[in-house]
Amino acid sequence: MKDPLELPLRKRITEYIRRNPGVHFRQISRDMNLALGQLDFHLNALVKGDVLIKDVSTGNSRYYVRDRFSRDERRIMSQLRREIPRGIVIFLLENPDSTPHDILEAFTFTHATLSYHLKRLEKSGVITAEQRGRRRFYRVKDRDMVEMLLVMYRPSLLDTIVDSIS
Incomplete structure (x- = not known):
């Protein structure tokens, strides 16, 4: 064939x-x-x-x-497909320069869970962290690309929280 x-x-x-x-x-x-x-x-x-x-x-x-999809878009989509990382990314889109404490206040998962996902998101290049004194501040690395992917593929991501950025 x-x-x-x-x-x-x-x-x-x-x-x-x-x-x-x-x-x-x-x-x-x-x-x-x-x-x-x-x-x-x-x-x-x-x-x-x-x-x-x-x-x-x-x-x-x-x-x-x-x-x-470019390699970067695939890298981002692989994170957005998972519920907790997607929630963290959407939170950081709405609240750039957030600390882990800020993020934890918005979710019900543990600090260990947050730490695990922040490390994965940072390692994959979806978010960046900046150390200021004793605190780390997180933000989405390529805001435009992430927003575009969230809006374009909202139905396939099956999450109503995505509606908040469109």
Whole structure:
């Protein structure tokens, strides 16, 4: 088979990923009601056929339609797909230069959970931290790109809090 999109199921998978960029392998399986082996077979064919990109940089397999997202956009989307990091990023968009204490006041998770996610967000380049004296202040690194991705893919991110920035 020359054309990886020749099969109707592969077209459906590709369209699903186009609407839900950065979606995790198991989420595709659940939403499309496909067996893991069946999905894996078709995703591999679509990746080998240069239709999709498989990004494993976060330790999870996330999929994107090729030539639709830059590496930076994929890096940001992989964080925005997860509820806690997305909440932190949205909070920092609305409250730049926030301390961990400021962030914790807005959420119900523990300091350890916040610390874990702040480190991951900072390591992935989505947020930056600035040390001033004994305090660290966090902000979103590329505000315009993050806002654009949140607004463009609001339905696929399944979070009404995104509405607050549009």
